[in-house]
Amino acid sequence: MDLVPIGDVDLTYTSIDLLAFAGEGQIYGGMEGTLRGDRVSGSLRLTNLARRRPDDINLPTLRGVLTTEEGASVWVELDGIATLRPTDSARVFVTACRFRTGSEPHAWLNDVVGVLEGVLDSVGVGGRARGRIHECRPTLT
Numbered sequence: 001m002d003l004v005p006i007g008d009v010d011l012t013y014t015s016i017d018l019l020a021f022a023g024e025g026q027i028y029g030g031m032e033g034t035l036r037g038d039r040v041s042g043s044l045r046l047t048n049l050a051r052r053r054p055d056d057i058n059l060p061t062l063r064g065v066l067t068t069e070e071g072a073s074v075w076v077e078l079d080g081i082a083t084l085r086p087t088d089s090a091r092v093f094v095t096a097c098r099f100r101t102g103s104e105p106h107a108w109l110n111d112v113v114g115v116l117e118g119v120l121d122s123v124g125v126g127g128r129a130r131g132r133i134h135e136c137r138p139t140l141t
Helices: 104-111
Strands: 002-021 024-036 042-048 061-068 073-084 091-100 113-120 128-137
Touching: 002 042, 002 113, 024 061, 024 128, 042 073, 073 113, 091 104, 091 128
Parallel strands: none
Antiparallel strands: 002 024, 002 128, 024 042, 042 061, 061 073, 073 091, 091 113, 113 128
16 A cells, blocks of 8 residues: 555644543544645544543544635545553544545545544644644555
């Protein structure tokens, strides 16, 4: 598999609710930010519905819209795992990425399975996540 850069992601929590129950928890948060790349750029609005496991692992589950610089709308889905970085308790995460759009110039995104690697400095309003999305291109023929 080849990893081909799509762009850099920068997100900030604009709202968040942290619910705890039976040793687990649920995160319900709003995030806003940007995606900047050579092939696609724009603003992101996402909702995170992350489950928090009893072992303090979070399972990011983000859904939302990328509005490209050209004004096209792209549906975005991110699902992954976030662990604590021992040095500073930031969350490091890896998520699978999928996209859907009716925009012809961005139709290539409909066939992309991507991966986002990043770090979230804190889980709370104002918490900032940054990372990079790569397209996973198959190499087996």
